[in-house]
Amino acid sequence: MKNNIAHIRSQFPILHQEVNGKPLVYFDNAATTQKPKQVIDALQRYYELDNANIHRAAHTLAARSTDYFEDTRKTIQQFINAKEDAECIFTKGVTESINLVAQTWGRTNLKAGDEVIITTMEHHSNIVPWQMICDEKGATLKVIPINNEGELLMDEFDKLLSAQTKIVACVWVSNALGTINPVEQIIQKAHAVGAKVLLDGAQACSHMQVDVQTLDCDFLTISSHKLYGPTGVGVLYGKRELLDAMPPYHGGGEMIKEVTFEKTTYNEIPYKFEAGTPNIADVIAFKYALDYVNELGQELIAIHENELLNHFVEGIHQLNKTNNNAIKLVGTAKNKVSVQSFVVNNMHHFDTGMMLDAKGIAVRTGHHCTQPLMQRLGFDGTVRASFALYNTIDEVDSLLQALSSMVKFAKR
Amino acid sequence: MDNFSLFDGDMESTLFYLMDLGNKLPTMPDEHKTEEFMVKGCQSKVWVYPNFTDGKVQFEADSNTAITKGLVFLLWSIWNNQTPQEILNTELFFIDKIGMSRMIGSQRSNGFTSMIKQMKMYALAYSNR
Numbered sequence: 001m002k003n004n005i006a007h008i009r010s011q012f013p014i015l016h017q018e019v020n021g022k023p024l025v026y027f028d029n030a031a032t033t034q035k036p037k038q039v040i041d042a043l044q045r046y047y048e049l050d051n052a053n054i055h056r057a058a059h060t061l062a063a064r065s066t067d068y069f070e071d072t073r074k075t076i077q078q079f080i081n082a083k084e085d086a087e088c089i090f091t092k093g094v095t096e097s098i099n100l101v102a103q104t105w106g107r108t109n110l111k112a113g114d115e116v117i118i119t120t121m122e123h124h125s126n127i128v129p130w131q132m133i134c135d136e137k138g139a140t141l142k143v144i145p146i147n148n149e150g151e152l153l154m155d156e157f158d159k160l161l162s163a164q165t166k167i168v169a170c171v172w173v174s175n176a177l178g179t180i181n182p183v184e185q186i187i188q189k190a191h192a193v194g195a196k197v198l199l200d201g202a203q204a205c206s207h208m209q210v211d212v213q214t215l216d217c218d219f220l221t222i223s224s225h226k227l228y229g230p231t232g233v234g235v236l237y238g239k240r241e242l243l244d245a246m247p248p249y250h251g252g253g254e255m256i257k258e259v260t261f262e263k264t265t266y267n268e269i270p271y272k273f274e275a276g277t278p279n280i281a282d283v284i285a286f287k288y289a290l291d292y293v294n295e296l297g298q299e300l301i302a303i304h305e306n307e308l309l310n311h312f313v314e315g316i317h318q319l320n321k322t323n324n325n326a327i328k329l330v331g332t333a334k335n336k337v338s339v340q341s342f343v344v345n346n347m348h349h350f351d352t353g354m355m356l357d358a359k360g361i362a363v364r365t366g367h368h369c370t371q372p373l374m375q376r377l378g379f380d381g382t383v384r385a386s387f388a389l390y391n392t393i394d395e396v397d398s399l400l401q402a403l404s405s406m407v408k409f410a411k412r
Numbered sequence: 413m414d415n416f417s418l419f420d421g422d423m424e425s426t427l428f429y430l431m432d433l434g435n436k437l438p439t440m441p442d443e444h445k446t447e448e449f450m451v452k453g454c455q456s457k458v459w460v461y462p463n464f465t466d467g468k469v470q471f472e473a474d475s476n477t478a479i480t481k482g483l484v485f486l487l488w489s490i491w492n493n494q495t496p497q498e499i500l501n502t503e504l505f506f507i508d509k510i511g512m513s514r515m516i517g518s519q520r521s522n523g524f525t526s527m528i529k530q531m532k533m534y535a536l537a538y539s540n541r
Contacts, residue, residue: 020423348477350456351431358424409428 001296001304001389008296009390011036022360025395030175030203030339030386031364032225036292039229042285050284053277055254069280072287073270076235079290080220081211087243089270090283093234094202095125097221098169100236100273101198102129104246105219106167112138115164117195119144119152119181120376121174124369126200130169139166146376150177150331154185165195167218172204176368176384177331178309178339180204187217196242202226206388207305207337209298212237229289230282236273243269250275301389305338308387308396312340315400319407326407330382341368341382344403347410349381356383359402430482437485440474451527456480458527462534468493469538471531483524491531496539500532 001008009015012034017024026034046068052061054069070085077085091097106129110116116130120143127141134141142165144157168190173180187197198219201210206227212220219242224233238246248255248266252275257265266272293301316327330341344352353365364384367374374380385399444461451458456477463470471492475481491499 348456350477351479354479355424355427358427 001300002307005390005392009392011038011292012390013037013040015390019360019362020358025359025361025391025398027385027387027391027395027399028362028364029206029388029391030178030226030384032231033206033228033388034390035228035230035289038288038292039285042288043230043281046281046284051281054280055271065280065284068284068287069278072283072290075287075290076222079210079294080205080222080237081213082237083213084240086269087237087240089236089238089243089273090278091234091236091273092232092279093225094200094221094223095129095234097219097234097236098126098198098200099129100249101169101219101238102133104249104273105196105242106130106133106137108245108247110134110137110139110166113164114139114166115142115160115162116140117142117144117157117160117165117168117170117190119170120146121150121152121177121179121181121370121373122169122171123175123200123202124371126169126171127372140164143372144170146373148377149333150174150179150377151333151335152179152181154182157186158189161189161193161195163193165190165193167196167198169198169200171200171202173201173207173337173339174331174370174373175203175339176341176370176373176382177333178203178336178341178386179331179333180208180335180337182335183217184215187215191216203337203339206293207298207302218242224282224286224289227286227289228292229286230279232279233282233286240269243273248272248275252276254278296389302337304389305387305391308391308393309336309338309340311393312385312387312396312400315396316342316403319400319404323404323407326410327403330377330379338387339384340386341384343379343382344406344410347406349379349383352383352406355406356399356402359398361399361402363399427479431478432482433485434475434478434481437473437481437488440472444472445474451530458484460484460527460530460534462531462538464496464538464541468495469499469535471534484527487527487531491535496535499535500539504528 014034015024050061050064052065054066056062073085073088076088082088110133116134116139118126118130130141142160145153147153168186170181170186172183183199190197196218199217201220202223205222218239220237222235225231255267255272255275257267316329320327326345328343343349349365353363356363366381368384445459449459449461451460456475458475458480461472471488473484473488475484
């Protein structure tokens with residue numbers, strides 16, 4: 001990838017601009033990734049040539065739109081190796097995917113006394129939906145603790161698991177820390193007590209290969225916009241037997257088989273869960289993002305991103321040697337993706353973020369929608385740099401250089 | 413305010429200057445930094461504690477971030493020890509003049525706006541005394 005990085009960057013138009021008079025360095029990829037020209041072109045082409053509502057009319061444009069829409073479903077099926085494309089439901093995003101499971105599977109399967117297990121490093125979107133349904137059903141939410149490096153304490157997980165455990169809803173890769181959780185083990189242990197497993201794959205799917213059949217997870221959530229695709233599109237993967245048994249989420253068009261004022265029968269999956277006109281254009285363009293990632297190869301992408309991460313972490317260690325450990329790395333798990341949180345001593349994370357922005361470097365600052373995790377680690381927020389396939393070692397060096405001058409300023 | 417024109421829109425120098433300005437704010441006692449006196453809307457925390465003596469409003473103010481503290485200092489230096497009417501009559505041209513709205517972005521501008529509103533609210537309350 002190093003050899004064709006210039007070519008890769010040329011496919012991302014947004015990267016070629018100045019911010020505050022400096023070349024843009026985009027390191028906020030865990031919040032959202034930029035889109036290649038292929039995706040942007042697909043969006044424009046759809047509205048210029050193909051726009052029509054899907055699954056309904058007899059005319060040619062509608063047929064074409066429907067085909068393209070369903071092509072994306074087939075592509076995502078292959079991308080995660082689902083048994084059939086009907087197991088892939090389009091949603092607005094990961095948040096909606098999780099809410100869908102909590103409100104349909106949760107509503108029919110949870111009762112008073114049952115337990116739902118999550119982890120300390122969940123995004124709010126994998127906490128609040130479970131709190132809501134647990135409150136409603138009288139079920140209890142249990143939390144797997146972590147160590148100071150940001151790794152799950154699996155012994156504690158063993159202690160939490162019991163016959164009362166109905167589902168383990170677990171983030172695969174932490175958005176704030178980059179930790180890759182041992183989901184294979186989690187799934188195996190959860191299944192052993194008869195519990196289902198939902199994996200929040202928002203961060204994972206852009207960094208690693210996914211095979212839901214080998215993993216044997218029951219649900220997996222995917223975000224398009226964190227995978228170089230458009231915003232407003234997510235996927236919920238679920239095993240057919242579970243999806244078939246779940247009641248619909250939203251009522252409306254598309255999700256019905258037959259409607260009378262007395263009784264409505266519901267459509268098959270995936271349509272049962274896709275009420276109303278979906279986000280057709282963005283779903284269609286999402287396919288081009290998946291094709292793009294497939295073409296580059298996820299293994300090569302991961303190698304490149306790990307190089308960037310290692311270069312950054314090594315750079316911080318060097319910087320710390322001559323600056324009295326002025327930068328604290330937050331999230332130092334052995335197994336992680338190219339996401340690194342940190343704080344600069346004597347400097348609020350927000351000031352650090354603003355100062356980096358002044359140098360054209362975009363990072364995320366704050367609690368990263370993981371307030372319980374921040375409380376556990378003793379921070380009210382961090383600065384987070386997250387690296388993607390189009391980032392370069394030179395860009396990482398710009399960040400290191402900026403941090404080096406900032407550390408000197410903070411020390412005064 | 414004229415000092416800002418020296419930076420000619422250079423964001424980094426402006427931020428450094430703001431952070432320096434923040435250090436000039438008199439220390440605010442911790443016991444006044446309560447929820448009641450926190451200004452909502454800022455990404456970072458801001459506290460404004462008013463007092464009214466001799467027909468003038470005195471403000472204690474602070475922020476937990478250095479850049480915001482600089483912004484707080486600008487407001488403080490304009491409004492501290494002014495009459496409620498003077499505060500209510502002020503139009504804050506400097507926000508645009510130093511390119512604040514462009515630099516700070518809407519999210520923070522909104523926080524800054526809430527800070528201005530809060531200080532004017534206190535002035536309004538004292539103006540009826």
